[in-house]
Amino acid sequence: MTARTRREHGSGGVYQRASDGRWIATIEAGTTISGTRRRITVSAKTEAECKAKLKKKRQEIDRDGAPAAGVHGSTTVKTWAAEWLKMHERAVRPKTFATDRSSVGRWIIPTIGRRRLAELTPADVRQVTTAVSDAGRSSTTARYAQGVLTRMLRAAIVEGHAVPQRVLMTKAPAKAASTRGAIPIEQAKAILAVAADQPGGSRWVAALLQGMRQAECIGLTWDCVDFDRGLIDVSWQLQQLPYKDRARGIFRVPDGYEARQLRLSWHLVRPKTSSGYRVLPMLPWFATSLQTWKAVAPESQYGLVWARPNGDPLDPPEDSEAWNATQEAAGVAKANGERYTLHEARHTTATLLMEANVPDVVVTSILGHSSIVTSKGYQHAADKQTRDAMEQVAGLLGLGA
Known part of the structure; x- marks a missing residue:
C-alpha cells in the first residue's frame, strides 16, 4: 500500500512506492507530442528529500520552462551525443561534422560515455584530453576534442538537461605550436622557375602569389576568371560531400548549404565564412600565364581551370603529388628533407604581403580571413624587407610583366 500526501492542485504529488519503499513526486508539465498529459518525476529515499527535489524541480520549471520530452537526470553522455550529432549534422559544414563526429566517437564516448550529464565534473573533461594526449596526439587535437565536448554540453543545457556549469569552465589545453612555415623566397622563386616550363604551372603561381587555398584552386572555373578586368572571383571550393543515401544520390548537407554537384561526390561549395568570398586582382604575369594555359588546357565539361586530362576534377592528393614533383624538380625541400605542403605556399x-607593408585590411581581403589576427598567424619573419604593395610581391618572386 502506498502513502500519499495532500497537495495543492497542479503543484505536484508525493507518494511512497510499495515495491521498494522509495518516495516518488510528480508534477504536470504540459502535454506530449501525441497530446497526452506529460508528467515529470523525481524520486528519493525519504519523503523530506523527495519534497525538496520536487520544490527544486518546480523552481527550475518556473525559471527555465519545462525541459524537452525525453530529458531526465539519467541521460548519459553517450545517449546525448547520439541526439546531438543528429542536430549538429544539419547545422555545420560536412567536413566540420565529420571531424566533430570523429572526436565524439574516438575520444569522448570511449572515455566518459557512461557518465550522466548531471554528474559530470571538470575531471571528466580532463579525462578526455588526457586520453588524447596518452594516445600520442598533439595538444591541439586535445583542445579540439574538448571544444566539441563543450559545444555538445551547451546544446544539452539548451534542451533542458542539467549540466553543471563548472564543467563548461574547465581550462582547455594550450594549442600546439605550428610547425608550418613560409617557403624561403629563393626556394619559392626556384619553384616558379620550374613552373614556368610546365603547361599548368600557373597553378603554383595561384598558390604562391595569390594565396589561394588548394580547394579554391582546384575548384576554380573559367567563368570566374575575368581577363578583361584582370580579376578572379574566388567564391567556390571543390569538395567531396558524404553520401546520406548513395543509391538515391542524396548527400549529407546542412540546412542552407549551397553546393553544385559536378561528378559523383565532387561538388563546388561556398567558402566556410562570408570573408572567404573575395575577388582578387590578377597581376600581369599571372594573367599572361593563365591565358597561355587556357589555350592548351584540357577541355573540362565542368569549366575547371585545372583539371585531369579528361576534364574531371582533380582530387587533393593528386594535386599535392604534382606540387611535390615540382618541388623535387626545383631542388626545393625543408632543412629536414621534407617537402613543403601546399598550405605553406599560402603562408608564403x-x-x-607583410614584407611589402600591405595594410592589414588588404591582407585579410586577399587571404580571405575574417580578421588580421588569423592572417598574422600565417605570417613569418624573413630576411629581406620591402616597402611597396602587391606588385612588389610579384617582384620578390621574380615575376615580371
Whole structure:
C-alpha cells in the first residue's frame, strides 16, 4: 500500500512506492507530442528529500520552462551525443561534422560515455584530453576534442538537461605550436622557375602569389576568371560531400548549404565564412600565364581551370603529388628533407604581403580571413624587407610583366 500526501492542485504529488519503499513526486508539465498529459518525476529515499527535489524541480520549471520530452537526470553522455550529432549534422559544414563526429566517437564516448550529464565534473573533461594526449596526439587535437565536448554540453543545457556549469569552465589545453612555415623566397622563386616550363604551372603561381587555398584552386572555373578586368572571383571550393543515401544520390548537407554537384561526390561549395568570398586582382604575369594555359588546357565539361586530362576534377592528393614533383624538380625541400605542403605556399603569400607593408585590411581581403589576427598567424619573419604593395610581391618572386 502506498502513502500519499495532500497537495495543492497542479503543484505536484508525493507518494511512497510499495515495491521498494522509495518516495516518488510528480508534477504536470504540459502535454506530449501525441497530446497526452506529460508528467515529470523525481524520486528519493525519504519523503523530506523527495519534497525538496520536487520544490527544486518546480523552481527550475518556473525559471527555465519545462525541459524537452525525453530529458531526465539519467541521460548519459553517450545517449546525448547520439541526439546531438543528429542536430549538429544539419547545422555545420560536412567536413566540420565529420571531424566533430570523429572526436565524439574516438575520444569522448570511449572515455566518459557512461557518465550522466548531471554528474559530470571538470575531471571528466580532463579525462578526455588526457586520453588524447596518452594516445600520442598533439595538444591541439586535445583542445579540439574538448571544444566539441563543450559545444555538445551547451546544446544539452539548451534542451533542458542539467549540466553543471563548472564543467563548461574547465581550462582547455594550450594549442600546439605550428610547425608550418613560409617557403624561403629563393626556394619559392626556384619553384616558379620550374613552373614556368610546365603547361599548368600557373597553378603554383595561384598558390604562391595569390594565396589561394588548394580547394579554391582546384575548384576554380573559367567563368570566374575575368581577363578583361584582370580579376578572379574566388567564391567556390571543390569538395567531396558524404553520401546520406548513395543509391538515391542524396548527400549529407546542412540546412542552407549551397553546393553544385559536378561528378559523383565532387561538388563546388561556398567558402566556410562570408570573408572567404573575395575577388582578387590578377597581376600581369599571372594573367599572361593563365591565358597561355587556357589555350592548351584540357577541355573540362565542368569549366575547371585545372583539371585531369579528361576534364574531371582533380582530387587533393593528386594535386599535392604534382606540387611535390615540382618541388623535387626545383631542388626545393625543408632543412629536414621534407617537402613543403601546399598550405605553406599560402603562408608564403602572407609573409610576402607583410614584407611589402600591405595594410592589414588588404591582407585579410586577399587571404580571405575574417580578421588580421588569423592572417598574422600565417605570417613569418624573413630576411629581406620591402616597402611597396602587391606588385612588389610579384617582384620578390621574380615575376615580371
